[in-house]
Structures are given as structure tokens and as C-alpha cells.
Amino acid sequence: MARLALTLLLAAGLFAACAPAGAEELRPYTVVGDAIPQPLTGTKGDATRGRTLIVERSSTCILCHSGPFPEQAFQGDLAPNLTGSGSRWTEGQLRLRLVDASHLNAATIMPSYYRVEGLMRVGNSWRDKPILSAEQIEDIVAYLVTLRN
């Protein structure tokens, strides 16, 4: 077990060392259990901006998910409906699901929105950038926690 932890640490270190120069600095975060309790930015996000982001196609969420977005005719059905996310999960759990869902389920198809390493052949325009910024993640988390029912 200790050996495994060490190997993981080493592997993580290697990834970090291999990250190309000029890669956008991601803010450090701490995973506690299945959550990231602290905001990536140090402050809470804005739920209104978060909702706007989710329904924009460019955030990619509604390609797979549906949710309480009556104005959006085209929503995906590859993933759970986001209605009630805030009842099912705490703020910290939602944050980790957005930052790096593969941390919880290695086989998930949900992209890791705040990760740049361990990806293959990323296109030029997206290389070395997370899909969402730390601020955008916090806005979306702030919105998701309001989805209670």
C-alpha cells in the first residue's frame, strides 16, 4: 500500500516534470476523501455566471448532460440529469467531479475540466490549457449546489 502510494507520487512527479514549458500554471488543490473542500480560487463563485456557462455549448456540459434548462432544445443523454446535483453531492464533491472525474472513476467518459497532464494529441488551440479556468469551475460549482430537489 505504501509502495503503491509512493509509485503514484513518483508517477505524478514524472508527469509534472514532463509538462512542457509554458504550460499554464494550474492552481494547487487538495483532495480530501472524494472531495476538494476548498475553492480553487480562494473565494466562492457566482451561480448566475455558472448557469450561463453550463448552457453554453462551449463549456461542453450539455453535450452529455441534460438539466433544468428549458431554453435549451438540445441536451445530451449520455450522462445523469443535473437536476438535484446539489442534493446528491456536497460542494467539495462537485468540485472534484468537475476538476478530475477520472480521479473517482478511471473509466468515466466525463472529461477532467481542470487538468492538463496525461492527455494525448491535444489540438494546438487547446494544448496545455485546462478546459475551464479555476474561476469558471467555481462559478459552475456555485450553480450546481443550488440544484436541490
Added chain:
Amino acid sequence: MRIALCIALLTAMAGTTLATEIPLDQRRSGYSFMSADTQAMQDEDTANPGMLFVLDGEALWKRKAGAANKACADCHDDARVSMKGVAAHYPAFEKTLGKPVDLEGRINLCRADHQQASPFAYESRELLALSAYVAQQSRGVPIAAGDDPEIAPFVEKGHALFIQRQGQLNLACANCHDDNWDKKLAGSAITQAQPTGYPLYRLEWQSLGSLQRRLRACITGIRAQAYDYGSPELVELELYLMTRARGMPVETPAVRP
């Protein structure tokens, strides 16, 4: 004993990789996911915009070109006879190059070697028209690519690309087209990625387009670096898709949304 165990293990492993592959009796062309209107457009030659390209292709087939001043028809005569079933076997192994070439690649090899003409650019009207004309001669013929034993390693490479996660969204073709083809990505039906109708008329493109163009669109969709037109990787993906679709009828020129 040891060997028996190894075989058992290997079979078990092969089983897991095949688990997500689409069973033969569940394979469906992209056609079956379309609205009745779009299906009617494909079914009715007079309504199918792809047929204009086929007509252009027929004219090009008969037109002399290059320093050799020869037309395709000078070597191959009547395409309705000589080209029947040909496209169903592509991509095919090309001995002189030691690798597979797709139909567009074959047409350009004929231009270079037999017509002594310059190759057509990918997605040029000429290359789309000629490949549509040639492939239309296989309409209804079951796909039979990948027979040649020499081509097997390239099919395997194509398969490896198909199941490789890539891009900023970190998705593999198989995540959508093997595992989620009965679902919707935003408004679009995720089809099984069956390559039965190419080149085809895509309403979104307002044009005919090749299978390589479609593959590049999906690769860019997952925010990965698209392979260049004509690259070995795209031909290997085309080859894998065609072997995966073995037995399904050719629909060229198909229509898609």
C-alpha cells in the same frame, strides 16, 4: 498446463476487448438514425444532391487528361461493369507502397502512373466527383474490405487508434460509437460510425465530403490534433471502419444531416 492457462487468460482478455464491440446483428447504418425526410432525400436520385457529383464524375471518367492523354475509360472501359464492387474492397493493400490506399488515393495513383497528370487535391470537386462515381457502382454491394492477409497489421493499427483516448476531452472514438451509439450528443444522434455512404452529401456541409473529412471533424470535436488528409493514420482508421462494417451494403452517395 501452462499453455492451457495462457490460452484461457488470453481468451478471457480478448473477451473483454470485444465486449464493447457492436454485435453483428445490431449494426446499423447512419441512415437508420435519420429523419424520414432525410432518408427520402437519399433514396430518391432526383432529390439526392450527391447525384450531381456522380454525374460530374461520369464526365471526368471519360475525359482525357495528363501527358499520357488518356481517360479512365481508356483503361477501364465502362465503369458500370469494371467498377462494380470495387469500392466495397477499399482501402486496399498497395504492394508497390507496402501500405493500404483508400479509393481517393487509388484514383490519384492512377492519375500519376497512368495518366501522367498531377494528383487532385483532397476534397476537390474533381476527386469527390470521381470517387462518388466509382463508389456508386458498388451501391448495394456488401462491404468486403480487409481480406488481404498483408493488410491485417494495418487494420489492427486502425483499431488501436479507434480505442485510443485523445484530445482535451480525452475521449476515444469507441466511447461514443461502440458504447453510446443509441444516445444523443446534445441534439445529434450518435451513430455507429459506419462508413457505408462515402463520399456523402452532408446537409451541415452543404456539400459532398469524404470519409477523411468526417473523421477529421470528429477528431477536432474531441479537441485533438486532426491528422492531415492522406496521412497513414486516417487511411488506417478508414480501413478499420470498413472491416468493422463488413457485409453492410454500400450506399454512396448517401445523405447525412
